[in-house]
Amino acid sequence: MMDEKSLNVASNQSFRFKRRPMAIAAELRPDWKIGALLLILHLSSRGGKSSLRRLHILNWALRSSKNRAEFEQVREHQQPLFSFQFRFEPALGRAINLAVGEKYVEWVGGNRLQITPKGQRWIKDILKDESVMHEERNFLERIGKDITEGIATEMIKVKIF
Amino acid sequence: MLRIRHLLININTDQGVFGTRQDFHDGLNIIRAENYAGKSQVVQSIMYALGMEGMQGPSHAVPLAHAMTEYLDYYVAGKKLNAKVIDSMVSIEIENGHQQFLTVQRAIAGERNRHLMTVYEGRAVTKKEGLSTARDYFVREGGATSSELGFHRLLTDFIGWDLPMAPRFNDIDCPLYLETIFPLVYVEQKLGWGRLPGRYPTWLGIRDVGRRTVEFILGLDAYATALERIAVQDEIKRLRREWSAARSQTEKSASAVMGTVRGLPVDPVASWPPEVPPTLSVLQSAKWVPIADHLKTMRARYSDLQAIEVPSTINAEPQIRAELSELERTLAAQEHSVAALYELFESDSAEAESLQQRIDGINDDLRKYKDLRKVRKLGSNDQPEVVSGHCPTCHQELADSLLDTANRAIPMTVDQNVSFYEEQIQLFTAVHSNAINNIETAQKDLRARRSEVTRLRDRIRDIRETLVSASGSPSIEAISERIRLQERINRVETQQQMFEEHMAELAELASGWLEVQERLKALPKGALSERDQKKLSVLQDSFHRQLTQYKMGSLDVSEVKISPGTYEPEVAGVNLSADVSASDLIRLHWAYLLGLLEVGTQETGNHPGLLMLDEPQQQSVEETSFREMLRHAAGEKNCQIIITTSHDRAIDSYLKQIGVKHVAEFGDDRILQRLSS
Numbered sequence: 001m002m003d004e005k006s007l008n009v010a011s012n013q014s015f016r017f018k019r020r021p022m023a024i025a026a027e028l029r030p031d032w033k034i035g036a037l038l039l040i041l042h043l044s045s046r047g048g049k050s051s052l053r054r055l056h057i058l059n060w061a062l063r064s065s066k067n068r069a070e071f072e073q074v075r076e077h078q079q080p081l082f083s084f085q086f087r088f089e090p091a092l093g094r095a096i097n098l099a100v101g102e103k104y105v106e107w108v109g110g111n112r113l114q115i116t117p118k119g120q121r122w123i124k125d126i127l128k129d130e131s132v133m134h135e136e137r138n139f140l141e142r143i144g145k146d147i148t149e150g151i152a153t154e155m156i157k158v159k160i161f
Numbered sequence: 162m163l164r165i166r167h168l169l170i171n172i173n174t175d176q177g178v179f180g181t182r183q184d185f186h187d188g189l190n191i192i193r194a195e196n197y198a199g200k201s202q203v204v205q206s207i208m209y210a211l212g213m214e215g216m217q218g219p220s221h222a223v224p225l226a227h228a229m230t231e232y233l234d235y236y237v238a239g240k241k242l243n244a245k246v247i248d249s250m251v252s253i254e255i256e257n258g259h260q261q262f263l264t265v266q267r268a269i270a271g272e273r274n275r276h277l278m279t280v281y282e283g284r285a286v287t288k289k290e291g292l293s294t295a296r297d298y299f300v301r302e303g304g305a306t307s308s309e310l311g312f313h314r315l316l317t318d319f320i321g322w323d324l325p326m327a328p329r330f331n332d333i334d335c336p337l338y339l340e341t342i343f344p345l346v347y348v349e350q351k352l353g354w355g356r357l358p359g360r361y362p363t364w365l366g367i368r369d370v371g372r373r374t375v376e377f378i379l380g381l382d383a384y385a386t387a388l389e390r391i392a393v394q395d396e397i398k399r400l401r402r403e404w405s406a407a408r409s410q411t412e413k414s415a416s417a418v419m420g421t422v423r424g425l426p427v428d429p430v431a432s433w434p435p436e437v438p439p440t441l442s443v444l445q446s447a448k449w450v451p452i453a454d455h456l457k458t459m460r461a462r463y464s465d466l467q468a469i470e471v472p473s474t475i476n477a478e479p480q481i482r483a484e485l486s487e488l489e490r491t492l493a494a495q496e497h498s499v500a501a502l503y504e505l506f507e508s509d510s511a512e513a514e515s516l517q518q519r520i521d522g523i524n525d526d527l528r529k530y531k532d533l534r535k536v537r538k539l540g541s542n543d544q545p546e547v548v549s550g551h552c553p554t555c556h557q558e559l560a561d562s563l564l565d566t567a568n569r570a571i572p573m574t575v576d577q578n579v580s581f582y583e584e585q586i587q588l589f590t591a592v593h594s595n596a597i598n599n600i601e602t603a604q605k606d607l608r609a610r611r612s613e614v615t616r617l618r619d620r621i622r623d624i625r626e627t628l629v630s631a632s633g634s635p636s637i638e639a640i641s642e643r644i645r646l647q648e649r650i651n652r653v654e655t656q657q658q659m660f661e662e663h664m665a666e667l668a669e670l671a672s673g674w675l676e677v678q679e680r681l682k683a684l685p686k687g688a689l690s691e692r693d694q695k696k697l698s699v700l701q702d703s704f705h706r707q708l709t710q711y712k713m714g715s716l717d718v719s720e721v722k723i724s725p726g727t728y729e730p731e732v733a734g735v736n737l738s739a740d741v742s743a744s745d746l747i748r749l750h751w752a753y754l755l756g757l758l759e760v761g762t763q764e765t766g767n768h769p770g771l772l773m774l775d776e777p778q779q780q781s782v783e784e785t786s787f788r789e790m791l792r793h794a795a796g797e798k799n800c801q802i803i804i805t806t807s808h809d810r811a812i813d814s815y816l817k818q819i820g821v822k823h824v825a826e827f828g829d830d831r832i833l834q835r836l837s838s
């Protein structure tokens with residue numbers, strides 16, 4: 001049992017708690033995620049356009065070198081489609097909302113997200129420095145625009161059913 | 162030091178012999194004549210006689226006027242006549258700092274090979290000295306600076322220079338060729354004044370040619386310092402490499418006897434042996450003991466065994482039975498501790514692995530943050546508004562995070578986050594390397610203990626075999642103990658010897674380390690030594706004084722600095738060649754060359770003390786500035802300055818007034834005149 005005296009604090013002194021800023025992953029910074037989103041639309045989507053589920057798959061693949069490697073193995077048919085176990089990342093949803101607000105992307109036909117000229121300009125500005133998002137860029141350039149909506153649907157189907 | 166003493170140009174024509182003779186003295190020499198009289202030909206032929214035309218480009222054409230190569234105009238009673246050149250040559254007498262003379266003769270036109278110089282030891286032209294010492298040297302061909310018979314090698318030795326090696330762009334290092342040094346000695350009229358500080362030849366492919374040349378002329382330590390710095394760094398790298406090689410060799414020889422080395426510094430140290438000298442220990446009855454003690458114990462046991470006869474099985478029995486049960490107990494204990502140790506090793510390995518994953522993860526995140534920082538610093542026009550902390554749609558405050566916004570925790574700023582990660586990496590790396598250390602120690606321990614377990618088992622087997630053998634036969638365990646012991650002693654002795662050798666090697670490396678640390682300490686902090694800085698500040702002072710004297714107009718004098726990087730004049734933010742008026746560029750040029758002459762002729766400099774300026778009054782520099790320059794040049798000591806000018810004859814009285822004794826006044830005459838008919 002804790003006795004008040006054992007705290008060894010004068011009774012007239014009050015405690016103050018100060019909230020310290022919290023470290024968060026770079027992934028969770030809005031501009032990083034928006035950048036990744038635009039990168040996917042810019043480098044790996046036909047017509048700069050993609051469905052939400054396809055974005056979720058590529059976003060997951062992009063997140064770490066481990067995910068990238070798994071994704072590529074699936075893509076090169078070294079492993080069956082379902083072995084790429086991806087997750088829907090809630091942060092991507094928020095990033096998409098912000099990106100729509102920033103007018104970098106817009107919804108077309110109700111279910112496709114398309115990059116806007118403003119989004120193009122910003123991503124091109126970023127890409128001028130070759131070192132920025134180097135690994136992500138290499139990965140997306142490598143897979144190019146080969147991941148079609150069809151393949152994306154297959155990947156999700158296997159996952160869900 | 163180099164001085165020109167006499168020039169003879171000799172032109173044989175179909176109309177007789179033409180040419181000129183000129184004496185040159187210490188101090189200021191002025192050659193005054195009208196335009197077209199051939200002043201430039203005088204200085205240009207001196208350069209030609211020194212084989213220095215390569216400073217103006219890679220061409221092998223003779224850089225002299227047609228008067229010396231093809232035809233020559235001359236006047237008889239006001240009538241212009243024409244003489245055809247048959248052959249021509251130039252001879253100069255030069256002197257060095259030891260009052261030695263050379264006469265150099267080179268063909269201009271005619272049959273004789275123009276790459277050959279005939280050199281006489283002495284004043285062959287004016288005093289007919291050394292006529293029997295004629296020897297041919299070559300110029301403008303590979304090896305002219307290095308070969309025995311290269312004229313530039315001879316000239317270099319004569320001046321008393323020790324040319325530094327200079328790095329080239331696409332080639333191996335070469336000596337700093339004389340052609341690169343002479344642009345600071347001779348300014349040619351037509352192209353020489355156009356660029357500050359000089360037209361260095363680029364065709365030789367020497368890197369930083371201007372810097373190397375000024376360093377040499379002023380005798381700066383900077384280049385030697387830079388070389389020494391590289392050498393020191395290479396030596397440090399080598400010592401580190403060899404140290405770590407010796408260290409791993411030591412470890413290897415230790416592991417050959419299942420031993421472990423303690424107190425061996427990971428990085429090279431300067432004092433050897435360290436306060437706690439490195440030891441090689443081996444496991445003996447579950448305790449680590451120094452190898453020497455272990456050897457002593459084994460030798461004692463061996464000589465004990467030698468002293469007694471091998472007992473028969475029956476005699477040995479009671480004793481070895483007792484020993485057997487003791488050994489079995491020890492074995493069980495040892496096996497138990499091996500198992501415990503193995504568990505520890507496993508858990509340490511797992512920890513190290515997870516730490517490594519953690520570090521990799523943070524490193525990847527850190528990379529992303531650094532990218533993010535670059536992107537934010539870029540500040541693109543199209544940058545997202547959310548970065549400034551506002552929602553792009555409703556413009557309310559928004560945290561810099563994609564985490565669930567219901568949780569109102571404030572994220573760190575990007576910079577805070579980066580330094581937070583950097584600290585984390587530091588911490589985890591330290592913990593990780595500690596874990597790796599533990600793993601290595603555990604590995605050694607395991608190996609040693611396993612080998613002890615094997616020894617115990619061998620001994621137990623020997624005893625058991627003895628107990629079941631015929632009672633009269635000699636005890637097997639007693640014999641095999643002797644054999645095993647002998648063998649182990651041999652092996653341990655060998656490794657002990659190797660350990661000593663490795664220690665001797667490390668001691669040697671340590672003394673090398675001490676030496677290289679001292680060399681490192683002796684290096685100046687920056688690129689320039691104290692002496693260098695002093696020289697450059699003297700140069701800058703002289704430079705400033707002169708510019709004030711010459712009344713430079715388009716710049717504030719105090720703004721012009723001698724750059725500590727290139728040693729050339731510079732003004733912050735101004736391209737001197739483009740932004741300064743043409744006449745000021747000429748003033749800067751004068752002041753720089755005269756300044757180099759003053760500083761470079763001091764004790765530790767390499768300036769030859771010779772300066773030849775062809776028509777320095779370029780770009781209509783004001784009369785007063787030109788006169789001030791002449792006054793300044795006349796005041797220079799320990800040098801020879803040759804200036805040609807087509808200034809009107811009024812300058813003669815001014816020259817007399819400032820004390821210039823050596824003025825060659827040609828009036829309206831041509832310099833190349835009929836020598837004899």
